[in-house]
Amino acid sequence: MAEVRDEVVHVDPAVEAVKILITDRIAHEGVDLLRAQLPDAQIDERPGLKPEQLKAIIGAYQALIVRSETQVTADVLAEATNLKIVGRAGVGVDNIDTGAATRQGIIVVNSPTGNIVAAAEHTIAMLMSLARHVPAADASMKAHKWEKSRFLGIEVRNKVLGVIGLGKVGMNVAKRAQGLEMQTIAFDPFVSPEQARKSNVEMMSLEDVLRKADFVTLHTSLTSGPNGTRGLIGEHELSIMKPGARLINCARGGLIEEEALLKALDEGHIAGAALDVFSQEPIRDNALLQRLVSHERIIATPHLGASTEEAQVGVATDVADQVVSVIRGGFPRAAVNAPLILPETLKILQPYMTLVEKLGRIYTQLQPEPLHKIELTYSGEIASYDLRPLQAALVKGLLESVSEAHVNMINAQVLAKEWGIEIVERKSTTPAEFANQVTLRVVTEGEDQAASEDQISVLSGTVMHDEPRIVQVGPYWTEFVPEGPILFCRNIDQPGMIGIVGTVLGKAGVNIRHMDVGPSVRKARSYDAQRASESALMVISVDNPIPGWAIDEINQAGDIFNVKMVTL
Numbered sequence: 001m002a003e004v005r006d007e008v009v010h011v012d013p014a015v016e017a018v019k020i021l022i023t024d025r026i027a028h029e030g031v032d033l034l035r036a037q038l039p040d041a042q043i044d045e046r047p048g049l050k051p052e053q054l055k056a057i058i059g060a061y062q063a064l065i066v067r068s069e070t071q072v073t074a075d076v077l078a079e080a081t082n083l084k085i086v087g088r089a090g091v092g093v094d095n096i097d098t099g100a101a102t103r104q105g106i107i108v109v110n111s112p113t114g115n116i117v118a119a120a121e122h123t124i125a126m127l128m129s130l131a132r133h134v135p136a137a138d139a140s141m142k143a144h145k146w147e148k149s150r151f152l153g154i155e156v157r158n159k160v161l162g163v164i165g166l167g168k169v170g171m172n173v174a175k176r177a178q179g180l181e182m183q184t185i186a187f188d189p190f191v192s193p194e195q196a197r198k199s200n201v202e203m204m205s206l207e208d209v210l211r212k213a214d215f216v217t218l219h220t221s222l223t224s225g226p227n228g229t230r231g232l233i234g235e236h237e238l239s240i241m242k243p244g245a246r247l248i249n250c251a252r253g254g255l256i257e258e259e260a261l262l263k264a265l266d267e268g269h270i271a272g273a274a275l276d277v278f279s280q281e282p283i284r285d286n287a288l289l290q291r292l293v294s295h296e297r298i299i300a301t302p303h304l305g306a307s308t309e310e311a312q313v314g315v316a317t318d319v320a321d322q323v324v325s326v327i328r329g330g331f332p333r334a335a336v337n338a339p340l341i342l343p344e345t346l347k348i349l350q351p352y353m354t355l356v357e358k359l360g361r362i363y364t365q366l367q368p369e370p371l372h373k374i375e376l377t378y379s380g381e382i383a384s385y386d387l388r389p390l391q392a393a394l395v396k397g398l399l400e401s402v403s404e405a406h407v408n409m410i411n412a413q414v415l416a417k418e419w420g421i422e423i424v425e426r427k428s429t430t431p432a433e434f435a436n437q438v439t440l441r442v443v444t445e446g447e448d449q450a451a452s453e454d455q456i457s458v459l460s461g462t463v464m465h466d467e468p469r470i471v472q473v474g475p476y477w478t479e480f481v482p483e484g485p486i487l488f489c490r491n492i493d494q495p496g497m498i499g500i501v502g503t504v505l506g507k508a509g510v511n512i513r514h515m516d517v518g519p520s521v522r523k524a525r526s527y528d529a530q531r532a533s534e535s536a537l538m539v540i541s542v543d544n545p546i547p548g549w550a551i552d553e554i555n556q557a558g559d560i561f562n563v564k565m566v567t568l
């Protein structure tokens with residue numbers, strides 16, 4: 001039994017309003033964990049909702065927990081305006097439209113290992129049941145018969161087991177079959193023969209596995225598209241199976257063309273099949289599936305592979321734990337649609353994520369023009385980390401201050417693509433001006449070169465005492481904390497300029513929190529650089545927004561230009 005953590009945790013007010021919906025039956029240990037960790041959350045267990053009912057209520061929830069029964073379609077997700085996470089208490093996520101979730105920035109997590117032993121053991125149970133007719137013999141006994149001679153079986157020892165999909169479940173099945181003294185062969189395009197050989201499994205083509213195996217067992221996930229696994233075992237594949245062979249499917253119903261299977265069984269080409277999964281679940285009044293499960297050579301179970309006490313506690317607590325982490329603003333262990341970043345790395349990256357987001361926010365507010373290509377240069381030790389979260393932070397900063405886009409780690413790549421923004425990373429562990437520095441450079445369309453000097457095409461920043469600092473804006477050195485309302489203006493580098501701005505702000509009742517006047521970075525080489533070298537950048541952080549008339553007055557004061565207000 002998994003240990004339920006019950007330490008008292010601080011839950012911020014935003015978390016108190018959290019609502020979690022559970023639409024398939026999960027072990028109570030998972031629900032207990034949610035209640036202990038999020039004591040103020042509302043947790044609703046509503047198994048058996050119809051799609052329309054789910055669509056009607058999903059908008060109120062931040063988290064949804066399912067198993068394989070609930071269909072989390074794009075239609076459902078379209079109504080899920082507050083949803084942060086879909087937790088799948090199990091392995092397969094083919095009942096969740098992960099593409100739609102990704103576009104909406106909803107994280108999808110599963111429990112990749114919680115039920116694999118259960119699935120492997122059920123496969124072995126199916127194997128032995130097929131070999132020894134256990135279910136039919138039991139039914140016969142219950143009908144008060146004694147049909148000893150009817151149920152002549154076969155031994156599995158020395159038989160060949162063909163595993164299709166040598167992943168976590170497939171490998172566990174192979175190991176157990178070896179314990180039964182079976183010879184194990186497998187087909188999996190993503191597993192190397194050397195790796196398999198270490199586990200005494202011989203890799204071969206799909207055709208060879210089908211031709212050689214006495215028992216074929218399926219363990220791939222269900223994927224659609226041209227190279228997908230949907231319909232992997234069709235009429236042709238069944239026809240090349242060894243005559244009298246047996247087929248087991250404890251993975252996904254859609255892997256087999258069920259009509260073709262029925263035909264192969266009727267023709268007696270294969271001796272039997274054991275099915276735990278079906279193309280439609282529950283099968284209800286599906287005529288084909290009813291014929292299939294009623295067939296005398298079929299053994300069927302109602303998707304029981306993961307249904308052990310141990311597995312259910314494992315998957316429920318695993319997913320509940322990840323829901324808690326995401327609700328608290330952290331990252332889950334097993335996201336299906338997000339990069340895996342270790343918590344230690346995230347801790348180091350956090351202030352840089354803030355920095356990069358602010359760089360993006362400053363850029364779009366100072367230079368509100370369409371963007372095509374951005375170079376992010378990292379220098380110093382920071383460059384040695386997995387920096388994907390920083391790219392997401394940049395997209396967030398660029399888009400959120402000018403659009404309604406809600407950007408996060410999940411949808412950042414998709415949104416950047418939709419907005420036509422290409423992000424190129426450059427990394428060097430050699431420090432630049434500061435020990436760790438991030439520089440954003442905008443590349444103008446067509447000609448891979450920086451925009452004119454008059455434009456703000458470069459922004460650079462660093463982190464000091466865990467706090468982001470901006471150190472370069474366009475052609476000017478500067479140093480300020482990117483926080484709150486900030487006035488940017490350029491001025492001719494001459495006495496009296498600060499006084500003019502100070503006087504107008506005083507008149508407007510705006511308190512200055514911090515002011516920085518930065519000189520030009522470069523020596524004059526061109527006309528624009530000449531202008532820049534004679535000018536300076538004033539960055540004025542204020543306590544409250546500056547009224548429009550005051551900005552106009554500063555603009556008209558002479559020798560002060562490009563006056564812009566930015567909110568960070």
Ligand SMILES: NC(=O)C1=CN([C@@H]2O[C@H](COP(=O)(O)OP(=O)(O)OC[C@H]3O[C@@H](n4cnc5c(N)ncnc54)[C@H](O)[C@@H]3O)[C@@H](O)[C@H]2O)C=CC1
Binds near residue numbers: 168189227250252
């Ligand atoms: N009946 C049940 O209750 C349960 C069913 N499952 C299902 O079992 C399946 C396997 O799960 P895991 O082993 O955890 O997944 P996994 O991802 O560890 O393994 C899947 C394997 O399939 C391989 N594969 C992908 N495309 C292939 C193709 N075209 N041909 C052959 N192999 C291919 C992959 O390389 C991978 O090694 C999934 O469909 C999962 O949903 C898992 C747990 C319980």
Ligand SMILES: O=C(O)C(=O)COP(=O)(O)O
Binds near residue numbers: 068069304
């Ligand atoms: O984990 C999986 O992939 C399973 O198929 C288990 O499904 P279930 O949680 O029992 O509905």
